[in-house]
Amino acid sequence: MRISSVIAQLAASLVGTVAFSLLFGIPKKYYASCGLIGMIGWGAYLLFHLWMGPTFSTVFATVIVVFLSRYAAVLMECPATVFLIAGIFPLIPGGGIYWTTYYLVVGMQNLATKTGYSAVKTAAAIVLGIVLVTLIPQRVFHFLGSRRLRRNAS
Amino acid sequence: MEQRKVTEYRQSAQDSSFSSRVLNVAARTGYLLLASGAEISRVEETIDRICSHYGVESEQAYVLSNGIFLTAGNDREKSYASVRYIPMQGSRFDRLIAVNQFSREVVRGKYTIAEAEKILKRIETSPGKSDRSQILASGIGSAAFCVLFGGSLRDALCAFVAGFVLYVFVLKSRTAKKSKMVTNILGGMLVTTICYLLRSFGPGENLHYMVIGSVMPLIPGVTFISGLRDMAGGDYLSGSVRILDAILVFLSISIGVGVVTVVAFSLLGGKML
Numbered sequence: 001m002r003i004s005s006v007i008a009q010l011a012a013s014l015v016g017t018v019a020f021s022l023l024f025g026i027p028k029k030y031y032a033s034c035g036l037i038g039m040i041g042w043g044a045y046l047l048f049h050l051w052m053g054p055t056f057s058t059v060f061a062t063v064i065v066v067f068l069s070r071y072a073a074v075l076m077e078c079p080a081t082v083f084l085i086a087g088i089f090p091l092i093p094g095g096g097i098y099w100t101t102y103y104l105v106v107g108m109q110n111l112a113t114k115t116g117y118s119a120v121k122t123a124a125a126i127v128l129g130i131v132l133v134t135l136i137p138q139r140v141f142h143f144l145g146s147r148r149l150r151r152n153a154s
Numbered sequence: 155m156e157q158r159k160v161t162e163y164r165q166s167a168q169d170s171s172f173s174s175r176v177l178n179v180a181a182r183t184g185y186l187l188l189a190s191g192a193e194i195s196r197v198e199e200t201i202d203r204i205c206s207h208y209g210v211e212s213e214q215a216y217v218l219s220n221g222i223f224l225t226a227g228n229d230r231e232k233s234y235a236s237v238r239y240i241p242m243q244g245s246r247f248d249r250l251i252a253v254n255q256f257s258r259e260v261v262r263g264k265y266t267i268a269e270a271e272k273i274l275k276r277i278e279t280s281p282g283k284s285d286r287s288q289i290l291a292s293g294i295g296s297a298a299f300c301v302l303f304g305g306s307l308r309d310a311l312c313a314f315v316a317g318f319v320l321y322v323f324v325l326k327s328r329t330a331k332k333s334k335m336v337t338n339i340l341g342g343m344l345v346t347t348i349c350y351l352l353r354s355f356g357p358g359e360n361l362h363y364m365v366i367g368s369v370m371p372l373i374p375g376v377t378f379i380s381g382l383r384d385m386a387g388g389d390y391l392s393g394s395v396r397i398l399d400a401i402l403v404f405l406s407i408s409i410g411v412g413v414v415t416v417v418a419f420s421l422l423g424g425k426m427l
Binding site: 008084095 | 190258283288295
């Protein structure tokens with residue numbers, strides 16, 4: 001993949017995540033962190049995609065997004081859902097669902113099955129990623145967060 | 155000081171008007187949380203926390219994805235019951251964040267019950283983002299996701315137009331209280347039609363990326379993720395309702411996009427697009 005297209009995609013994920021944060025009614029002061037998390041998530045997806053298939057890339061990218069969301073939640077004293085939902089949007093298989101519909105209606109059953117199956121796998125990968133990070137106890141994030149907050153104070 | 159305050163609450167909890175005020179505050183807080191798209195466990199926890207902070211101990215809350223049942227009463231506290239139906243609606247994370255902050259502060263003992271009522275009132279009446287900025291955000295988001303999925307800048311321009319018009323329609327049908335499925339089917343049709351027109355007569359190049367980008371504002375990401383988190387937390391009933399809701403929205407969008415694609419496909423004599 002060309003460098004310019006990577007940069008364009010990263011910028012697009014940043015702008016897209018911030019725009020959607022506004023649609024969900026997230027207050028202004030969280031825009032920067034939501035956008036960053038969305039961009040890092042998509043960047044991670046692109047990076048992992050160099051070595052592995054889309055499903056595993058999505059799992060790892062989701063893990064990173066959820067981890068960062070819970071960390072940001074501790075730092076900014078606000079529910080993790082806020083960052084999580086905004087940040088995970090680029091990973092949602094919107095494209096896969098469109099292609100499935102398209103192939104179905106133009107009568108290309110094989111491709112429809114293939115893309116539909118991979119969209120479902122991507123959704124399952126997001127589930128897996130979220131569940132994996134849910135297993136980390138909240139203590140860990142409090143520990144990380146309090147260290148960071150203390151360093152800023154001193 | 156803190157201890158004295160709590161004992162004070164405990165004593166006054168036996169005063170029936172005080173305990174019903176507390177339960178009202180708890181119910182309204184839960185209502186706000188649920189209506190803004192919070193997970194079930196968060197709603198239950200917040201109601202519990204508020205009640206126990208003000209010394210109401212007999213409270214029992216049962217929360218579903220679209221309703222809250224709250225009762226209280228034992229030999230010391232007066233009976234109280236509240237059932238509220240909360241239709242599933244758009245997410246308001248600003249309220250979610252405000253209520254979260256509010257319940258933290260209540261637990262820290264910052265508010266008397268009268269102050270809590272006042273603050274809750276303020277959160278309930280807080281306005282959301284203006285229509286104009288939502289429409290603009292939808293357009294910009296559509297353009298960005300169009301680029302993300304591989305579209306060119308000219309595609310992004312078209313996706314901006316489609317996403318913009320789409321949200322004008324979504325907000326109109328939201329105020330007209332149209333059914334969600336109808337809105338999504340029509341929204342999918344509208345977007346696809348605009349993208350076809352812009353590709354044939356406008357600057358658009360890749361139809362597919364334009365459509366993918368501009369249906370993104372309809373995608374039920376919040377419902378889907380909240381449903382998943384409910385499932386993970388063991389609230390299978392609410393989780394499955396939310397996930398089903400999300401799947402139905404996905405299907406409705408697909409139907410809308412599919413219908414227009416079929417028509418365009420046959421108009422163009424089966425030529426690949």
